[in-house]
Amino acid sequence: MPANDLALLIDAARQAGEIARGFVGGPLDVQFKAADDSPVTKADLAVNTRLAQMLRDARPHYGWLSEETPDDTARLAAKRVFIIDPIDGTRSFIAGEKTWAHALAVVEDGRTTAAVVYLPMMDKLYTASLGNGARLNDTPITTSAISAPNEAQVLATRASLKPEWWPGGLPEMRRSHRPSLAYRQSLVAEGRYDAMFTFRPTWEWDIAAGALILSEAGARITDRRGAPLRFNAAQPQADGLVAANPDLHGALLKRLT
Secondary structure: OOOOHHHHHHHHHHHHHHHHHOOOOOOOOOEEOOOOOOEEOHHHHHHHHHHHHHHHHHOOOOEEEEOOOOOOHHHHHOOEEEEEEEEEOHHHHHOOOOOOEEEEEEEEOOEEEEEEEEEOOOOEEEEEEOOOOEEEOOEEOOOOOOOOHHHOEEEOOHHHHOHHHOOOOOOOOEEEOOOOHHHHHHHHHHOOOOEEEEEEEEEHHHHHHHHHHHHHOOOEEEOOOOOEOOOOOOOOEEEEEEEEOHHHHHHHHHHHO
C-alpha cells in the first residue's frame, strides 16, 4: 500500500488510465443524466468502480465524493475525503479526442492536500501535495508572470466573455478552450496559459484536484467573487472559478466585481 496519499492517487490515476484507454474506439453505451443532460459512458462507470475499490480499500476511514457515485452525506463527518471525477471531459472522450482527464483529490478540513490530474492519451501527469509544489511528469511547474488582462491568454468558454459578467469592462484577452476543467486548471499551473475562469456553479469534483495544483504552482484561485474555495460542502459546488497568478487574478477580479 502506498505510504502517502499522493502516491496512492498517482497509482490510482494510472490504473484509471489503463481502464479508460481500453474503451477507446469501442461501444460506449452513452447515456444522459436526468439532472443536467450530461453524458456518462461505460468507461466513466468502470473507472469509478475501480477507483472506489482501490482508494476506499486503502483508506477506509476517508469519505467519498465522486461524480458517478450517489452522494452519501456521511462524507461530511469525515476528516479526510476523496473527491473524484473518473473522467473529466466525457464529451471529449466520446468524440475520440485526447483532452480528457482523471481528476483525483484528497481533501482535509475543506482544503485539498494531495492532487493528481492525469491525461492518459497524452501521458501528462500533473501532481501536487500541500506545501511541496506542483509538477508535470515530475518536473516542477509555475504559473506565468503576465499581469495585464489585455495581454493574457485565457482558457474560458465563449459564454464567460459576455459583457454582463464584466461590469468593470471586458479585457481584450486571447481566448482558448479545453473541455476538461481539471486540464484547464493544470495548463494555467504549467504556465502555458495565463488564466482560466468559469462563472457557472462548478462541481467540486471538477476543480478540487486542479485547485491544489494551481496554488502549489503559485496561482491564486477563488470563486468568481474572490472568496476562497472550501471543499466537501453539503452542496458540493463553488460559485464559479477564477485562477491566475496573484497580480493577474487581482486585475481580473477588479473587472468582475
